Amino acid sequence: LPFLTAAQKRTLLTTLDPLERLRQAVAALREHLAEQDVAESIAKDVQEGVDRQQREFLLRRQLDAVRKELAELNGEPEDEGEDYRARVEAADLPEEVRKAAFKEVEKLERASDQSPEGGWIRTWLDTVLELPWNFRTEDAYDIPGAREVLDADHAGLQDVKERITEYLAVRKRRAERGLGVVGGRRGGAVLALVGPPGVGKTSLGESVARAMGREFVRVALGGVRDEAEIRGHRRTYVGALPGRIVRAVKEAGSMNPVVLLDEVDKVGADYRGDPSSALLEVLDPAQNHTFRDHYLEVELDLSDVVFLATANVLEAIPQPLLDRMEVVQLDGYTEDEKVTIARDHLLPRQLEQAGLVADEVGFDESALRKLAAEYTREAGVRSLERAVSRVLRKVAAERELDRAELPYRVGVDELRKLIGRPHHTPESAQDPAERRTAVPGVATGLAVTGAGGDVLYVEASLADPETGASGLTLTGQLGDVMKESAHIALSYLRSRGVEVELPVGDLKDRGIHLHVPAGAVPKDGPSAGVTMTTALASLLSGRQVRPDVAMTGEVSLTGRVLPIGGVKQKLLAAHRAGVTTVIIPQRNEADLDDVPEEILEGLDVHPVTEVRQVLELALTPAESAAPPAHEVPVAA
Structure with a gap:
């Protein structure tokens, strides 16, 4: 037994019992066989590993040889x-x-x-x-030509056109005087185009880029919640990518593109960060020349980029971000501008969509005006474009059914046959007995929504004394500020009603109900204060509110009419609704400079400072009034 050690052999020799000696020898043999099995298993595994490594080494050498041959054929470096x-x-x-x-x-x-x-x-x-680190497109310094491009693409929007023209003029003078870079920064711009949907904010970006001779990139920010979408991911993450700003510059192929940040007011925030906070550095002209993306980790100069941000609601943009942008308000189009846009832009595009040409279908200007005024009521032109498209589709269908012949001329009379009756008949066009203001207690106000300006009716009623109702009831989904305006209006009339000759003695004994249709739409803001005061004064005096009068303004407890916002949008809404007289606060008179001349010519605007002036202008004369509210148990 050569595998035994000297000690094991000595133990066997000293064991005299043959049976015991045999047991010890068998046990030693079993241990030796087990060790041999383990050694053979290890040797086999090692050999298999060596074989695999050798096979991989040979394959890799063959792969390197193939790559070398391909590189030599293509003239590329081997490594x-x-x-x-x-x-x-x-x-x-x-x-x-x-x-x-x-x-x-x-x-x-x-x-x-x-x-x-x-x-x-x-x-x-x-x-x-x-990335185009040192490539920049040459700006077009033909200032009149750039203005012609903007005018050809968009009707109206004078503020934006003026701002872009100013920017190009300054760039031209800086280039002529060799002032390309000052303090490491170039002459970029950050503009925020704020306005209702459909007024051309997004399409304006392409026109600006074409007017400046720059590349255009659109970055959609609506619904973005991850801060890494702006700044990029760290490179250690699987699937890491640079942020949208870096990708926009790479897509543009130049360091001075026009980048449109679309729907910047729709940016969200959650546990992954706040993208609007990441935009602070991007949109700060004093900082964005050293913008550092998390993925790149090197400085990227954004100071020569023209950023255009679009938003529907100014209040939804965080204040620090808004402070870094120059806000340009787009308050919607006048009726004349809508007709021009429909004739020059919408109609040619929809003719092509419908498979027609200009010689086959034509629109009278009166038909386009009726479409803009009575078939649609909006600040922009999207619904108007859909209405034009609907008319053209009807004409195409009628032709295919042999019920109409081309060429076809669309006039006012044909509109009703093609697309039915208008949906937005102005209040002034209705029968006087059917108007909302035909009874005391109803006043017409003006409001601003996310879709532009709109008229807002306020209705008031007094409860019968026998019912025992008291207090003020408010309905119509009113916000806290608007509810406070109603309480202020009621408090003013209780304390100062006698001064304006209103019977307010029984207000404490009767319940008052104020309602603002439409009841399903949330409303808020202080600018309906004078409207609520006028509605209550009309109810108490029995004098109707003039149907051609609309008003806006915040009211104080002392009867002062305080300034509000959105005057231009409200006047445009009043003009669309057929109102001819508008009451605004005296301190908002400066805002009339922004209103188009043709709108002011069609409106009689009265700046006022006190509620007394509002009531004198808005209520019908006392001799033609109905009996006062204290003689009529239930009013409007």
Whole structure:
């Protein structure tokens, strides 16, 4: 038994019992066989590992040989690291970016083929090399030509056109005097276009880029909740990407594009961060020349980019972000502008969509005006475009059914046959007995919504004393501020009603109900204060509110009429609704400079300072009034 040790052999020899000696020998043999099995298993595993490594080594050598042959055929460097090094050397990169790129190339050359870091480095280098670090398009310094492009693409919107013209004029003078870069910053701009839907905010970005001779990129921010969408992800994350700003610059192919940040008021926030806070550096002209994306980790100069942000509601934009932008209000189109837009822009586009040409279907201007005034009521032109499209589809269908012949002329009489009756008949066009203000206690106000300006009716009624009702009831989904305006109006009339010759003695004994249709639409704001006061005064005096009068303004406890916002949008809404007389606060008189001349010519605007003046203008004369409210148990 050669596998026994000397001690085991000595033990066997000293054991005299043959049976016991045999048991010890068998046990030693079993241990030896077990050790041999383990040794053979290990040797087999080692041999298999060596064989696999040898096979992989041979395959990789063959793969390298194939790559070498392909590189020689294509004239490319054999080593991937050498390839990236050559690309970095050939690229026109800023000095700091070049240093960072060479550092990553060295890491790539040291990394093994199996390391996942190699893939991250290659993706980062590809991104850096694709960015147009030192390429800029030449601005078009033909200022009259740029203004012609803006005028041809958009009717109205004078404020935006003036601002872009000013920007180009300043850029031209700076270029002529060699003032390209001052303090590391260039002459970019950050404009916020705020207005109702359908007024052309998004399409204006393309016109601005074309007028300036720059590339245009649109970045949709509606519903974005992740802060990394703006600043990018860290490179250590799987599937990391640069932020939308860097991708926009890469897509544009230049460092001075026009970037449209669409729907900036719809940006959300959750546990992943606040994207609107990440936009603070992007949209700050004093900081964005050193913008640092989390993925790139090198500085990117955004100071030459023209940022245009669009929003529907100004209040939804965070104040720090709003402070970094120059706000340009787009308050909707007048009826004349809508007719011009429909004739010059919407109709040609919808003719093409319907498979028709201009010689086959034509619109009278009166038909376009009726479409804009009575078939649609909006600040923008989207519904108007849908109405034009609907008319053209009807004409095409009638022609295919042999019920109409081309060419077809669409006039006012044809509109009703094609698309039915109008949906928005002005209040002034209705029979006097059917108007809302035909009874005391109803006044016409003006409001601003996310879709532009609109008229707002306030209805008031007094409860019968026998019912025992008391207090003030408010309905119509009113917000806290609007509810406070109603209480202020009631308190003013209780304390000062005698001064304006109103019978207010029995107000304490009767319940008052104020309702603001439409009841399903939430409403808020202080600008309905004078409207509520007028409705209550009309109810108490029995004098109707003039049907051609609309009003807006905040009211105080002392009867002062305080300034409000959105005057231009409210006057446009009054004009659309057929109102001829508008009452506004005296301190808002300066806002009339922004209202188009043709609107002011069609409206009789009265700036007032006190509620007494409002009541004198809004209520019908006392001799033609109905009996006062204290003689009529139940009013409007």
